[in-house]
Amino acid sequence: MTALPSAEVTRVIDQSHVDRYAVAAHDMNPIHRETSEAYAGPFGRPVAHGMMVLALVSEAMTDAVGAAWAAAGALKVRWRSPAFPPVRVTARATLKSDVDGVATYDIVCEDESGETLLTGTASARLA
Amino acid sequence: MTDPASHDPIAFDTLSRGDSLPPVALSITEADVLAYLDATGEDAARWPEHVPPIMLDALMLGVLLEQAELLPGLMHTGQEHESRRAVRIGEPITVQFTVASNSVRSGATFAVFDAEARVGDEVVATMRASVMAPPAGQTVATGVTA
Numbered sequence: 014m015t016a017l018p019s020a021e022v023t024r025v026i027d028q029s030h031v032d033r034y035a036v037a038a039h040d041m042n043p044i045h046r047e048t049s050e051a052y053a054g055p056f057g058r059p060v061a062h063g064m065m066v067l068a069l070v071s072e073a074m075t076d077a078v079g080a081a082w083a084a085a086g087a088l089k090v091r092w093r094s095p096a097f098p099p100v101r102v103t104a105r106a107t108l109k110s111d112v113d114g115v116a117t118y119d120i121v122c123e124d125e126s127g128e129t130l131l132t133g134t135a136s137a138r139l140a
Numbered sequence: 141m142t143d144p145a146s147h148d149p150i151a152f153d154t155l156s157r158g159d160s161l162p163p164v165a166l167s168i169t170e171a172d173v174l175a176y177l178d179a180t181g182e183d184a185a186r187w188p189e190h191v192p193p194i195m196l197d198a199l200m201l202g203v204l205l206e207q208a209e210l211l212p213g214l215m216h217t218g219q220e221h222e223s224r225r226a227v228r229i230g231e232p233i234t235v236q237f238t239v240a241s242n243s244v245r246s247g248a249t250f251a252v253f254d255a256e257a258r259v260g261d262e263v264v265a266t267m268r269a270s271v272m273a274p275p276a277g278q279t280v281a282t283g284v285t286a
Contacts, residue, residue, distance in 0.1 A: 034179035062216075063216040
């Protein structure tokens with residue numbers, strides 16, 4: 014598969030997704046759930062797991078480079094703002110370079126208001 | 141999914157750069173993958189054989205949360221990942237974390253953890269997670285997330 018010039022995934026993350034993710038990922042940090050700790054915590058209310066937002070990036074990269082993402086993918090990201098459920102998140106991968114068989118993408122995730130949630134880069138060595 | 145915890149979580153303030161946490165066995169079943177994809181919304185038909193790479197990171201972080209003390213308000217601020225090859229569902233994986241840094245500045249804790257996922261002697265994936273815990277009672281508006 015050749016590297017697509019861009020790929021985009023949009024999905025709504027609501028509290029039920031977050032609760033299911035907490036169980037599936039074995040991440041029961043109370044700041045993600047409807048708990049007193051979340052409301053007393055650093056964000057003042059429950060916040061989606063950052064790794065849930067990153068999962069959309071992984072999905073976009075699979076769209077962009079196919080099986081190469083799982084076989085030889087890499088990323089480096091930083092979260093910029095919290096995602097408060099329910100939130101409509103768009104993950105966008107834009108091809109930055111395709112050199113010597115390595116496709117590198119700029120990564121950004123935004124919420125429905127345009128707030129940047131995550132930025133970084135991702136790459137994959139194409140077969 | 142993982143070996144049963146055989147000890148209490150390690151106190152966060154005792155973790156120092158270079159410390160290695162005990163290796164933990166991790167086996168990811170088809171049911172685990174389906175539960176993860178149900179939560180994230182990705183089409184399960186795309187992953188009939190292999191583990192989504194970021195799912196592997198998520199479960200490795202789950203191992204860390206079992207091994208180390210969970211500080212109040214702990215947030216995930218950055219993530220790095222590298223796949224050396226695709227990991228098949230059901231492969232016996234061993235995960236081991238190393239402390240890359242751990243410090244307190246202005247009352248906030250900042251730590252970085254590196255981890256390797258191995259199948260036998262083969263490293264199949266690596267990750268680096270950066271985390272931060274604010275001083276008690278402090279609210280964070282933007283700049284980091286969980």
